[in-house]
Amino acid sequence: RKEVEQDPGPFNVPEGATVAFNCTYSNSASQSFFWYRQDCRKEPKLLMSVYSSGNEDGRFTAQLNRASQYISLLIRDSKLSDSATYLCVVNMYSGGGADGLTFGKGTHLIIQP
Amino acid sequence: NAGVTQTPKFQVLKTGQSMTLQCAQDMNHEYMSWYRQDPGMGLRLIHYSVGAGITDQGEVPNGYNVSRSTTEDFPLRLLSAAPSQTSVYFCASSYSTSGLGEQFFGPGTRLTVL
Numbered sequence: 001r002k003e004v005e006q007d008p009g010p011f012n013v014p015e016g017a018t019v020a021f022n023c024t025y026s027n028s029a030s031q032s033f034f035w036y037r038q039d040c041r042k043e044p045k046l047l048m049s050v051y052s053s054g055n056e057d058g059r060f061t062a063q064l065n066r067a068s069q070y071i072s073l074l075i076r077d078s079k080l081s082d083s084a085t086y087l088c089v090v091n092m093y094s095g096g097g098a099d100g101l102t103f104g105k106g107t108h109l110i111i112q113p
Numbered sequence: 114n115a116g117v118t119q120t121p122k123f124q125v126l127k128t129g130q131s132m133t134l135q136c137a138q139d140m141n142h143e144y145m146s147w148y149r150q151d152p153g154m155g156l157r158l159i160h161y162s163v164g165a166g167i168t169d170q171g172e173v174p175n176g177y178n179v180s181r182s183t184t185e186d187f188p189l190r191l192l193s194a195a196p197s198q199t200s201v202y203f204c205a206s207s208y209s210t211s212g213l214g215e216q217f218f219g220p221g222t223r224l225t226v227l
Contacts, residue, residue: 004155032213043203043218044156087155091213101212103148103155 004090006104013078014112020074021107023088032091033064033071037084038106044087047073075109083111114139119204119219126194126226134189134222136204142217144207145187146171147179149200150221156203162187163210194226 003026013019025033033050048055050062050071061074071090075082088104120135138145146161158171162181176198178190187206191198204219 036216043220044216045218046215049215101158101216103157105153105155 004088004092004102004104006086006088006107008105009108009110011107011109012112013109015078015080017078018074018076019078019109020072021086021109022070022072023090023104023107024068024070025088025090025092025102026069027090027092028066028069030090030092032101033062034089035060035062035071035073036087036089036103038087039084044103047086078111080111080113083109085109116140117204117206117217117219119202119222121222122220123223124225126191126224128195128226130191130194132191132194134191134202134204134224136187136189136219137185138187138204138206138217138219139185140206140208140217141184142206142208143184143210144212145181146205146207146212146216147177147187147189148203148205149173149198150203151200159189159202161212163212191224196226198224199226200224 005024035047036044037047038044054063059076063072085106085108087106092100092102117138143164147159148156150156157173160179162168202222205216207214
């Protein structure tokens with residue numbers, strides 16, 4: 001059974017702090033990993049892809065740990081505008097197309113002034 | 114570019130009614146898909162299409178039909194609405210023909226079935 005698991009939160013974090021959350025996946029053959037951001041009552045939007053070597057985009061850092069089968073998202077110097085739900089997305093079938101994309105239920109982040 | 118557009122934004126149906134959710138994209142993407150999002154659950158794939166004339170089932174296809182006569186449009190038809198189909202429906206498109214690239218989502222249709 002394919003699974004992508006996330007802590008639903010909410011994570012309540014003061015503005016300016018660093019916050020990190022993980023996402024675990026069950027299929028060791030998964031090849032593609034993404035973080036999407038979804039604001040309340042809005043559509044998901046791609047935040048960043050996650051590469052094997054890890055990658056950074058401004059205040060956001062994504063990492064992949066294949067041995068332990070999880071990906072992580074780190075947000076530094078958090079802003080009020082970072083408040084959102086962060087969705088972990090994994091391609092659960094090796095070589096498969098987006099019929100194999102599995103979305104986690106999301107981690108709700110609240111940045112407090 | 115308008116991106117991915119969906120109509121209607123909101124809809125209330127009675128059990129047994131049928132309707133079509135419209136989805137269009139102007140990015141010339143071959144790959145399009147429909148998801149539903151329910152409280153406490155991740156997005157689940159209903160149907161997808163890798164190009165005009167080609168459709169396939171996703172994880173939760175029962176009760177839904179799709180067609181893809183043009184690259185731009187990918188309507189989702191509810192055959193006989195049931196309360197279990199109350200959900201938020203998102204259409205998405207992708208430049209990657211495998212669908213593994215960035216998914217561009219429409220604003221969603223909030224459907225309530227009474």
